[in-house]
Amino acid sequence: xxxxxxxxxxxxxxxxxxxxxxxxxxxxxxxxxxxxxxxxxxxxxxxxxxxxxxxxxxxxxxxxxxxxxxxxxxxxxxxxxxxxxxxxxxxxxxxxxxxxxxxxxxxxxxxxxxxxxxxxxxxxxxxxxxxxxxxxxxxxxxxxxxxxxxxxxxxxxxxxxxxxxxxxxxxxxxxxxxxxxxxxxxxxxxxxxxxxxxxxxxxxxxxxxxxxxxxxxxxxxxxxxxxxxxxxxxxxxxxxxxxxxxxxxxxxxxxxxxxxxxxxxxxxxxxxxxxxxxxxxxxxxxxxxxxxxxxxxxxxxxxxxxxxxxxxxxxxxxxxxxxxxxxxxxxxxxxxxxxxxxxxxxxxxxxxxxxxxxxxxxxxxxxxx
Numbered sequence: 001x002x003x004x005x006x007x008x009x010x011x012x013x014x015x016x017x018x019x020x021x022x023x024x025x026x027x028x029x030x031x032x033x034x035x036x037x038x039x040x041x042x043x044x045x046x047x048x049x050x051x052x053x054x055x056x057x058x059x060x061x062x063x064x065x066x067x068x069x070x071x072x073x074x075x076x077x078x079x080x081x082x083x084x085x086x087x088x089x090x091x092x093x094x095x096x097x098x099x100x101x102x103x104x105x106x107x108x109x110x111x112x113x114x115x116x117x118x119x120x121x122x123x124x125x126x127x128x129x130x131x132x133x134x135x136x137x138x139x140x141x142x143x144x145x146x147x148x149x150x151x152x153x154x155x156x157x158x159x160x161x162x163x164x165x166x167x168x169x170x171x172x173x174x175x176x177x178x179x180x181x182x183x184x185x186x187x188x189x190x191x192x193x194x195x196x197x198x199x200x201x202x203x204x205x206x207x208x209x210x211x212x213x214x215x216x217x218x219x220x221x222x223x224x225x226x227x228x229x230x231x232x233x234x235x236x237x238x239x240x241x242x243x244x245x246x247x248x249x250x251x252x253x254x255x256x257x258x259x260x261x262x263x264x265x266x267x268x269x270x271x272x273x274x275x276x277x278x279x280x281x282x283x284x285x286x287x288x289x290x291x292x293x294x295x296x297x298x299x300x301x302x303x304x305x306x307x308x309x310x311x312x313x314x315x316x317x318x319x320x321x322x323x324x325x326x327x328x329x330x331x332x333x334x335x336x337x338x339x340x341x342x343x344x345x346x347x348x349x350x351x352x353x354x355x356x357x358x359x360x361x362x363x364x365x366x367x368x369x
Contacts, residue, residue: 008085013093013159015101022101022167024090024159031156032086033174037079038152038182039063042127044145057131060142060173062153064119064126083118083128087169090160091115094167115160118169130155131172138173150179 010027026032039062046059064080094115098106106114118128130153132142145151153176160167177185 008089011089013090013097015097020162021158021170022090022093022160022162024086024157031158031172033154033156034082035079036062036151036153036155037077038150038179039079041145041147041149041151042125043147044142045132045139046129058139059129060132060145060153061127061129062151064128083169086157087115087117090167090169094160113166115167118171128171131158131170133172133174138175141176142173145178150182151176152179152182153177 007026011032012025012027014023014025015021016023024032041060042063043061046061047056048059049056065077091111094101095106095111098104119126120129121127132139154174155171156174158170158172161170
């Protein structure tokens with residue numbers, strides 16, 4: 001099912017009073033074709049009967065997305081945007097030809113009331129009625145549909161259907177895909193696109209590889225040429241450097257000879273100076289060693305004298321300790337003897353006292369000491 005390019009500028013409107021239709025065709029006398037999105041089927045076949053003319057018309061009723069706003073194009077898919085655009089173009093055509101077709105002029109409000117959008121609302125559901133043509137194949141296909149199935153339909157815009165009170169856009173179904181067919185079709189198309197893309201990629205890669213090889217060869221040739229030129233320049237520079245180096249080498253040779261002579265002279269001078277310094281150092285070392293030895297001897301003597309004095313002091317201290325101990329002992333002995341004497345005297349006094357007391361109480365008793 002091919003989707004047409006939506007070119008609205010070549011649409012032409014003609015009023016057919018017999019058919020009560022403002023017919024819309026393209027400049028090539030073909031009807032404007034486009035596809036719906038996937039829409040839910042509310043009623044596969046709805047029959048409308050005109051009793052006066054004794055005719056009937058069949059419609060398929062499809063539900064429009066609940067979030068679709070009749071007055072704005074947000075939450076609209078491509079199908080609904082196309083419906084809105086066709087409605088606006090139809091309104092403008094009626095405005096331009098209103099005197100010719102209806103012997104009256106419409107202002108904006110009158111035009112909105114006269115030309116209605118094909119989206120209707122009933123029981124909180126928005127839907128569109130699409131005419132089913134007198135084609136056995138399409139009728140049989142539609143009869144196989146059930147309520148709440150989804151289809152993607154190819155439809156045409158016939159123009160504005162004229163009734164006594166208003167004008168409304170009329171659409172006609174040409175063919176449709178069920179949801180399963182639609183999804184399969186998308187998968188097949190995606191696979192084709194992938195295959196085409198892969199083919200293009202492979203071709204691109206081959207072309208790029210060839211170009212890369214050619215560029216490599218050119219680059220290699222260019223590099224070789226550049227290298228040759230650079231090598232020539234380097235050779236010339238090296239020649240000049242070699243000549244300069246030769247001159248420098250000769251100068252260096254002369255300097256080396258001069259340095260040799262200076263080195264020999266310095267050797268002799270250094271030998272003599274070193275000899276004298278060694279002598280002086282030896283003498284200084286001797287003096288230092290002698291001084292050290294003398295200091296050591298003096299230190300030993302001093303230490304010996306100190307030791308002797310310490311020994312004497314130690315002996316004297318010992319003697320003092322002995323004397324002190326003896327004094328202590330004598331003092332202790334004296335104290336002990338005094339204590340003994342005092343005890344004896346105390347005992348005697350106690351006895352005397354006791355005798356006196358007894359004699360007072362019992363005069364008849366006589367105690368001998």
